[in-house]
Amino acid sequence: MEKELNLLKTFPPVNKEEWVQKATEDLKGADFDRKLVWKTYEGIPVQPFYTAEDTEGKQLPSEILNIEDPNHRTWNNYLQIEVADESEANRLAVKMIAFDATGILFILREPASTNLEILLKGLDLENLAVSFKTEKPSAQLIENYFNYCSSKSVALEKLTGFYQSDVLELLTTQGIKPEYTELAKILELTSKATKFYGLTIQSHAFADSGANIAQEIALVNNKLVEYITELTEVSELAIDEVFKNVLFHTAIGGDYFFEISKIRALRLVFQSIAAHYGVPQTTVQIVASSGLWTKSLFDPNVNLLRNTTEAMAAVLGGCDGLLIQPHDSSFQKPSDFSHRIALNVSNLLKGESHFDKVTDPSAGSYYIENLTDGLVEKALELFKEVESKNGFVKAFSSGFIPEIIQQSKAQKEKDITARKKVIVGTNKYPNLTEKVTVETIEKVADNTAVLQPQRASNAFDTLRLTTLKNFKETGNIPKVYLSCFGNLAMRKARATFAAEFFGIAGFQILGEHMYSAIEEAAKQAANSEGDIIVMCSSDQDYVSDGVEFATTFKSIAPEKQLVLAGYPADMVDSLKAAGVDSFIHVKTNAIEALSEYQNMLFEPSKTL
Template sequence: MNDKKLDFNEFDPVSKKEWTDKAIADLKGADFNKKLVWKNLSKIDLPPFYSIEDEQFLLDKTGENKQQVINYRTVKVNSAKKANHLALKAIEEGMNGLIFEIKDAISARKLLKGIDLENIAVSFIIEKNEIDFIKDFIALVKERKTAPEKFKGYVDLRIIYKYVTTGNIDFHVFDKLVKIIKLTKDYPAFKAVSISGTVFSDSGANQVQEIAFTLNSLVFYIDELTERGVDIQEIFDDLHIELGIGSEFFVEIGKFRAFNSLLHKIAEKYGVTNFSYDLTARTSKWNKSVIDANTNMLRTTTEAMSAILGNADGIIVDPYDREMNKVSEFSNRIAGNTVHILKEESYFGKVSNPVDGSYYIEKVTAKLAKKALEIFKTIEAKGDFYECFEDGTIQQQIAEICLVKIKLLSQRRLVRVGVNKYPNLMEEVDISLFSGYDKSIRSRKSLLKPKRVSFEIEKIRKATEDLVQKTGKRPVVELTSFGNLAMRKARAGFAYDFMGVGGFKILQEKSYCCSEKAAQSAAVSESDIVVICSSDEDYKQEALNFVKDFRALNKKKILLLAGNPVDLEEVLIKAGLDGFIHVRSDLIQTLSDIQKRLKESLKPLEI
């Protein structure tokens, strides 16, 4: 055996141009940028690989992975006793952070009974009686002689969230905030100035918009608080930021790092060079679904990974069934264990700043920061966050991206497993989950509305479930194939996946030796929808005959063709074909049109 040490200097280095030329050769002349350069919705170009030859823009102050991330659980407070029980249970399950959502007057002593305030971060989202509760709370903290440096958490009055979702803001709320800042001033690790950007991402904003508008919100806070006599250093030292986590894994890592860097740049403009703040990440509402809700666990896992690697100080992993309003002990435990496993078993909590120096992530971070800073400056140049929201500038920018995302979802270029691809046809969806779906995904133009991008597809599923209730029958789709074996199988598979999104019953593909027998059998079967599946060559020879033979026996059934034979479109439609399904089909529009026809053809259930 040769023990000679391997010397990599023996190999000549390969330049980036050589790699690119090789890729172009493998693409057989196809455009390298169109095929391999990813353009995401934050309008940044992401090449397929990076090398030392790429110009590096290393941002500073991108955050620090403290290896002590706070794993939060949200507790809704209806009664102090019940909320306290849920909080203690969360602590038993290993949670080291609690967020109490308080809507009415409540006793801090009863709520926090038995909770160690030096080892558990305690935070509050308060909507009423804010000052009274904080007074009661701080009195309890002092009574327990809690060490100021160990007492962590934050209080959030949801000022920005309420404003952008209702259109109303009572500026006296900043007077309350000033009082809370004074009440908590002896506890530097408990933050009183909380700003959340999740409302932007959950309303459809991209990463650069979320960064920019959150920073614009901060400047708005600073203006209001300094007018009321709060010192600028005190504001930054009392700052808590919450950002959402999306599904673009590496870009989301870059988002948190870019935000940290830009926050320090803005602080420097105010003359603040050293300050202490907390950054909490919350899993997104935007990319979740009530259809095949178990897949939400996959999404929250990658989101939590992005947040930890992006140097978040705290993480809120929402239960996978939160959007179904059915949060259970099991789903709460799974949500908490997600962060436990990443920290302890996957060693995410054992390595400091593991992504620093990655060409890809450093580049993504720099590009996001550059574009976010441009938007931030544009908003400030037009006035400030408040003025730009009042005139609709911010809403319009978010709406443009939101509509693009919905379009990509409908084109299935933005994939949501279980929603617009790979539907679970065995799932029986509770129709009560779809309450309120008669409203459009688009809220009033002047407001933001946190929502799920899957909302429009869920509306289609609701329409199917309504049809089942009215007729007592789930619409049946029959996949009828003939001709070329490989292509008919491929198109039957595509049709199975495409039509399954609508919640229809999909029969297994039926193959025939010729189009005549296929048409005759499909026309007299018990199905409501028939999809022709074959190759383009077979369509040229047999599709017209199939449609004519089919319509001679059945005038009512919906007849579709899997594929896009452009040259045959007009003649097939004239012969009685109802439409085509293919990779360029608009999923939402196509399924909606099919459902309208089903409503006309299926008889209501007789009672």
């Protein structure tokens, strides 16, 4: 008979303090907090590990999360269709329903005059979450839709979906003063359809403009309070009627565990506000959709991977609807195939990964429970600060909200520019053979009064497109020659770094060229096709041979740029005096440096 193995009895328990002591020993006395604890953009300290002690004496978020049906887990798989022609939009909707789309979000340009007979032909309105988005509120659209449903013998209580016309979103992105009367009329209509939500509040303008997660949670709830105040003032709507119409439409970002925690924290902050108003309703519908901020223009197939991890985070966080934008939608009109691939993300999470089998799978996770707590705390702090400034509209119009979002964006861009925050295929690991058809991207307006949704990769996209534009106009492209000598490991590492550094701007890399003799290396580099020559070796080799290389090289090719990969601090002045023009290293601001190389090499008189 096999002996039963009980690991809990075999090994003595170890508390968190003992783990910290052991880690400190391994750090050889270095400060544990400085070395291993880091802070998020929200200012939340993140420990290197969490134990049960981190949740002792606390009421866990999972214990107070009110989920509408804890015994049944599902979510709508949404498809977004921009309606330019009702027949074409209907064709796409019918086709994608066959690929398991369970919800459609129609974006309408002329809502009141949209032909619903054509647009909704053949759609099962009782089993499909039909939703609409318009720039400005249109009560006529909702009235027409409900009349259409009645003509098809579909009862209002059978309808699911939502209507989205977030007038406060227009304030944040276009500076348009919000008007609430039409929106109040819509809520009076949608109150009769208990599962069709008339007040959809977005967070995309915040997230896609660089806001951190606590800001996104707080500000979307500040918008909620603003709507409650204004809608009850311009109509006879009761506060509980407004709450019953609320649906949050949140952007999904790329920080996996943080996005799981975000949706949980969003619910908890909503619950706090509902309790403040004395409203018994403590659940809220949340539709999560792909954000623009995390998507890339170059190597766009990587967006497929981003979509997958973002969708996983949204589902594990507890979203009620999932809208995955096609991987190429941020820069071109998606094809039917792109739409189908986007829908399949949700299908795979259900059919193969079985994410629909557990209601709150992150419940009890020491890390996620603590992170959720931290986000709720930070979000409520900001929420209260905005309310103390007389609410969302006043805080935005005074410049407070744009300013704090700009501060968060600047932190993120600093990490992206330094390539501390990696955007695969854009600021690191570029596909140097990639062919793109996009020639220009929409420039972000220099207007600090409103938010500027954009890709985080925007500055790098501009760099590479500038190189491609120059190539199209002149037939020339900057060539980078990597001259490698000395220590094998370091010359390879720095050559790889340099190739990637210049590759993200679309420069042509002529390859790694290895030499044992410094004079030969310098002469071959000077006589090469390269416009930029990069010395690649160790700091020790730069000390012994760097000056000789630079002197020899500049005596032959003084017009070419000589760059050194690394930064041997003690030698910088002597290397510059010998002819080194610039240095590239991990702390280099890639955008500034590469822009300077482009400005220098793309002069009209310069023949590359």
